[in-house]
Amino acid sequence: MPIPVRPSVPLGRRGFLALVPAGLALAGVQAPDWRALGRGLDGKLVRPGDSAYDRARRLFNPAYDKVRPAAVAYCATPADVAECVAFARRFDVPITARSGGHSYAGWSTGTGLVVDVSPLSSVRHSAGLATIGAGAKLVDVYAKLGKLGVSIPAGSCPSVGIAGLTLGGGLGVVSRRYGLTCDVLTQVEMVTADGKRVTCSPTSHPDLFWASQGGGGGNFGIATSFTFRSHATREVTVFSLRWPWARAAAVLRAWQGWAPSAPDGLWSNLHLSHDPSPDVTVGGLYLGSKSGCEKQLQVLVDRVGRDPSSRSVRHVPYQQAMMIMAGCSSYSVSECHRPGSLPGQTANGRLVRDTFSAKSHLAYAPLGDAGIRALVAQVAKAGRHTVLLDAFGGAIARVRPDATAFPHRKALYSVQYYAHFDGALAWARGAHAAMRPFFGDHAYVNYIDPDLTGFLGQYYGANAARLVQIKSRYDPGRLFRFPQGL
Numbered sequence: 440m441p442i443p444v445r446p447s448v449p450l451g452r453r454g455f456l457a458l459v460p461a462g463l464a465l466a467g468v469q470a471p472d473w474r475a476l477g478r479g480l481d482g483k484l485v486r487p488g489d490s491a492y493d494r495a496r497r498l499f500n501p502a503y504d505k506v507r508p509a510a511v512a513y514c515a516t517p518a519d520v521a522e523c524v525a526f527a528r529r530f531d532v533p534i535t536a537r538s539g540g541h542s543y544a545g546w547s548t549g550t551g552l553v554v555d556v557s558p559l560s561s562v563r564h565s566a567g568l569a570t571i572g573a574g575a576k577l578v579d580v581y582a583k584l585g586k587l588g589v590s591i592p593a594g595s596c597p598s599v600g601i602a603g604l605t606l607g608g609g610l611g612v613v614s615r616r617y618g619l620t621c622d623v624l625t626q627v628e629m630v631t632a633d634g635k636r637v638t639c640s641p642t643s644h645p646d647l648f649w650a651s652q653g654g655g656g657g658n659f660g661i662a663t664s665f666t667f668r669s670h671a672t673r674e675v676t677v678f679s680l681r682w683p684w685a686r687a688a689a690v691l692r693a694w695q696g697w698a699p700s701a702p703d704g705l706w707s708n709l710h711l712s713h714d715p716s717p718d719v720t721v722g723g724l725y726l727g728s729k730s731g732c733e734k735q736l737q738v739l740v741d742r743v744g745r746d747p748s749s750r751s752v753r754h755v756p757y758q759q760a761m762m763i764m765a766g767c768s769s770y771s772v773s774e775c776h777r778p779g780s781l782p783g784q785t786a787n788g789r790l791v792r793d794t795f796s797a798k799s800h801l802a803y804a805p806l807g808d809a810g811i812r813a814l815v816a817q818v819a820k821a822g823r824h825t826v827l828l829d830a831f832g833g834a835i836a837r838v839r840p841d842a843t844a845f846p847h848r849k850a851l852y853s854v855q856y857y858a859h860f861d862g863a864l865a866w867a868r869g870a871h872a873a874m875r876p877f878f879g880d881h882a883y884v885n886y887i888d889p890d891l892t893g894f895l896g897q898y899y900g901a902n903a904a905r906l907v908q909i910k911s912r913y914d915p916g917r918l919f920r921f922p923q924g925l
């Protein structure tokens with residue numbers, strides 16, 4: 440096959456796609472023609488030296504601010520994304536997709552071309568299906584669908600992107616009732632490594648569709664749009680119960696026997712926090728009345744054997760519940776964004792970035808007494824850190840482990856060791872190591888962790904082999920790669 444040569448005249452709009460035959464990766468003999476790429480996009484290409492560059496390269500976690508991409512392409516259309524993929528192939532430039540920029544490991548930036556899909560943020564709804572641009576932030580998904588009286592199960596952090604969340608699974612506050620985000624996925628539009636735009640569903644590219652349900656972002660192509668089955672919003676009660684630190688072990692013991700097997704409409708998490716002083720809180724949401732919620736909470740309180748020292752149970756509109764869970768209860772939707780003028784940001788945004796270190800486990804069995812003692816002891820250590828336990832079970836557990844790429848259907852809850860400031864990573868590593876004998880090795884790819892050495896099995900379990908096969912079919916040249924890529 441002849442190798443296309445670079446034309447002596449500048450490439451026109453969409454020129455790269457025409458020049459590069461599908462599947463052909465070129466030796467990196469030509470300097471990337473960034474100006475031509477910029478001209479070819481409907482969106483904006485930001486390069487070093489541009490006034491927006493330092494803002495454009497930032498992720499959620501400032502720990503990755505030192506990474507300097509060659510360019511950030513804000514893609515306004517799927518054709519822009521295809522253009523970027525063709526460019527990366529043509530010039531052998533590393534390419535990385537970015538939606539909300541929340542990758543724990545910072546793997547949505549790099550030294551090459553960052554393809555930011557934030558301008559693809561439309562949210563439409565018709566006939567029970569929500570079609571959402573791959574760059575939409577969760578706060579906008581909830582707000583726009585909420586106005587129509589519908590929603591989808593998704594995560595709680597408002598600035599997380601729908602793409603990273605869905606492709607890795609997507610655990611949210613109504614997941615025990617409606618499933619993971621990837622469980623309600625019906626279709627994905629994606630640009631694959633050969634530059635083609637494909638529609639994936641159970642009947643079209645079914646393997647790629649299956650892989651998109653938990654196989655992890657950044658592996659198979661760049662998604663441009665997702666379609667989900669929606670549910671009608673309904674009455675919601677939110678709650679928060681706090682106990683003194685002395686009750687930590689009792690609350691943990693009671694919570695893990697209660698939360699994963701509660702009725703589907705009840706979702707909760709347990710925070711064992713030392714930030715700045717030790718604290719135990721059970722928070723969550725009940726899809727139903729306040730009295731129905733109180734009844735469920737009483738079961739927990741009885742098991743703890745002591746009334747909480749503070750208790751808040753409030754019946755609120757669905758949309759407000761999502762804002763409370765997002766930590767945005769006192770903000771408008773527009774304020775519940777990162778501040779700025781780049782796509783995905785708002786002029787009056789008030790969300791700040793967070794320097795954190797995190798590691799995680801998945802609990803497939805309840806902790807016994809020794810495990811409870813060990814976890815409480817980790818939290819009690821000096822520092823600013825929290826162990827967050829999020830309940831699984833319900834609809835999550837009723838899906839077969841191989842029905843989607845997300846394998847952890849039988850997990851009872853996820854465990855995150857989340858820390859700030861000096862010593863954060865050392866604490867997280869120490870807590871993770873101390874709890875490994877109790878929790879084992881399973882891990883959630885959306886809490887991606889560079890330290891994991893057996894990550895394929897840990898993230899994907901028995902689904903890893905099929906994912907590797909699908910990767911080799913759709914991206915044989917590994918155009919999309921990162922340290923824990925498939």
Ligand SMILES: Cc1cc2nc3c(=O)[nH]c(=O)nc-3n(C[C@H](O)[C@H](O)[C@H](O)COP(=O)(O)OP(=O)(O)OC[C@H]3O[C@@H](n4cnc5c(N)ncnc54)[C@H](O)[C@@H]3O)c2cc1C
Nearest residue numbers: 536538539540541542547594595596600603610656657662
């Ligand atoms: C504060 C915080 C709160 C969180 N809360 C939750 C929660 O409630 N529930 C939950 O399940 N998870 C949660 N997460 C984890 C979150 O789901 C993952 O970090 C997720 O990968 C973030 O997606 P993103 O689009 O924001 O991140 P990004 O960093 O943009 O992307 C993550 C990965 O997906 C890839 N990717 C991005 N866009 C695309 C695309 N269009 N096509 C293909 N690949 C793409 C990236 O290259 C990267 O590998 C939270 C994370 C943080 C930091």
